[in-house]
Amino acid sequence: MKQLNICIALLTAAALLLTGCAGNREKGGETTGTAEAGQQETEETQSQTEKPAEPEARGTGPITFTDMNGREITLEKPADRIVALTASDCEILYALGAGDTLVGRGEYCNWPAEVMDVPSVQSGENTNVEQIIALQPQVLLMSAMAQTDEQIEALENAGIQVVVSYAQDIEGVYEAISMIGTAMGKNDEAESLVTEMKNTFDQIRENSTGDGSETIYFEVSPLEYGLWAAGSGTFMDEVARMLGLANVFADMEGWGEVSEEQVIQRAPDYIVTIAMYYGEGLTPVEEITSRSGWENIPAIQNGKLLNLQNDELSRPGPRLKDGAELLYEFVYGGKTE
Amino acid sequence: MGAMLEVNNLTVRFGQMTIVDEISFSVSPGEWLMIIGPNGAGKSTINNAISRAVPYTGTVLFEGTDIRRSKSREMARNIGVLSQNHYVGYGFTVEEVIRLGRYAHAPGLLAGGKDEGEEKVRDAIRKTGMEPYLNQSVLTLSGGELQRTFLAQLFAQDPRLLILDEPTNHLDLIYQKQVFALVGEWLKKPGRAVISVVHDLSLARAYGTHALLMKKGKIVSIGSVEQVMAPEYLNQVYDMDVYDWMRQMYGQWSGAAQT
């Protein structure tokens, strides 16, 4: 019986994923959007009526879950008006096919491209409660870092449910995805997204032949404005270990400003920079190659430099797998699959 | 005897206000011109105009040359100014401050004090009695000592015309007398003249050769001290019987008013 239930759930998930994806793709076009959404809804209700055995029927009864700050959250129904302050949460929403529920985004959210059409609000230290209340969301997704208790209280007094999403490692990202999926009534999409990520990472781990003897250096800010590198406890570090590489700055916690001398001494075999290129002057890779004193670093001698421009490895979102794949291709050549 | 300084139609305005209104006078070598008058008459402003510290209309000629045409150093070699109070921001030594007086005589940008002025500096220090203080910081001096330091600087500067702007304003009586006596001594050498603004009429009377009495930016009377400081002018300007008051103030001390 239990097994049967799981099978049904998986099937439903697959079906939903297909329709969800289709709907999303269609929305890129102009007029069919609403029609598709309607269709999607009917299919959802259909699937519910078809499988009454499913215990957590969607749309009926309140949803309860624990957010990543350990608070009990109860929602009357899945949220359909959301403000997300962090870029990663926006990305998760879109990946779950719930991008259309977003009524406001943090100012630094920039992926996927259509998120830029959503009204932006200040985030982080500059979080502005009034801006958020004005958008009348049911749920505010934010990270645990910068907002004060007073701000949270003010928001909840205004009837906005604050949900904290705060991933510090890849496990945390899975947790954030499932939590957001629950809040949105998109459990199945969340589950398949997590599975997809896990599969990708497993595959990478399996295919990677590195034994930790080769080293990698992640450059977060270019030399011009002070060199910043990623240390341990970062997603970059986690992905490096997945690939069987050692992060040269593993002895440093988090991101930090480091000196050129340290990079030269630690002589990384690979260099990844996340600097942006604006189409003028040297590209980030050329700039690193041209630094004096760096000539004898193995990565530069062997041309092993990669520029990841789109925050793939710096955000706790679903695109971590894209970043990991790009890094795998860069290190081992060829696709993971 | 030609005039050293010739002031023609001097007018100074600050915004809408006319502080000094079309004033003309001249000063010849050997003269000590006392500018007197009540507060707000524009006395100090005349000094500021002659020392080019404020913009003015009209002309000021020093030995026939418009002072607006002369270079800063040339100007300082001709006219020296002693202001009313000094606050020095840093602990320069007395000697350093006095030696600054030679600036106008030093030839170039990087040149040191190697001119015939060494004698002048020593002379100035001796005359003002500042020898004991030379290595002392000016921050530690009393008001009178500080005033003497700047007087020594002025003597070292060796100008032809001295302008004193209420030089004894904040000083005790004994220092007031000291400063005036030193300037009187300085004036004895030929080819020199002094213009000073004073509040104290008895000092003006005692040391001045000439006087210029002003009220509200205009000249009320100009001429020798005796002429100008006649009761009819003074009483008109100060709105009171000045001599009667001076008698009351000083009379009981053996007639100090007419020294």
Add this chain to the structure above:
Amino acid sequence: MKKRSREGFSLPIYILFTAVTLAVMLLCICVGSVMLPPMDTLEVLWNGLTGAQGPVNEMAANIILPVRLPRVLCVALVGASLSLCGGAMQGLLKNPLADGTTLGVSSGASLGAVTAIAFGISLPGFPFAGSMVMAVLFAFGSLALILSLAYKLDSSLSTNTIILIGVIFSMFASSISSLIITFAGDKIKTITFWTMGSLQGSSYENALVLLAALALFGGLVIGCGRELNAFAVGEDNARNIGVNVRRVKLTVLICISVLIGVCVSVSGTIGFVGLVTPHMLRSITGPNHRRLLPATLFGGACFLMLSDLLARTLLNPRELPLGVVTSFVGSMMFIYIFYMSRKGR
């Protein structure tokens, strides 16, 4: 009475200063975030100087000449320039608290540099000259604005008025910078660079530009030593003794703007250097600018090199922004000077 007191330093004292500065420089080259054997370092240096080839420690060769030496040189030159500017401003304005940081000139300069980068203002062929020129122009504009405002409000230019205006202007310029940085997004990456300064990635070209600016404009400022003495005694006094007040002021302010602008565009804002060194040196040399100004060159170079040494090594392998170290020392010094000057009145 002494025969004739020499105002400037004698040659032996200059030699002593140079020796001390070189010793500090050598220390800063030998010690760094990566520990290298001092003998290898010296050998690399020696070979670099003499052009000799020889078997050397390869790590030392990769680090010393391409990375550490240019950085130490730039730090020394920035320190010397900023200290000289501080000393000159304090004399010119008769204000012991005047400095590029307290007057808001540095913030103005970094606003200029940020503007140049954000709007892509550049001189063809000289990629970083655009931000440098803008930094210099903005530094001069800031100075002119602050001083004319101060004159308008309080013609005696009292210590408090001018510092107050400087601080307010500084906040104003920083807020505009932050605004531009926010709108320019990723193009101007680290805000800390513009507020706290860094000399990472300094090159010999940077050092050359700094040296040229210091030789030309710093030389001019030092040449105004006597005039600055007169200003330090009082601007009225300066006029009275025959200083061309307007010309000297303009010359010194232009030189200061150029030096601060060039420094800021190379190193970001490094606070309070111009406050700390002249003040420490004044107690040794006295207030006479003909001694003080040359001394600030050496003293400023040593102070900043040692601060940078701390910034590089304190939290190894992390780097502290250099401005964190100098601002820490500088704000203490600011309070001390302010306290003493209040008490002294």
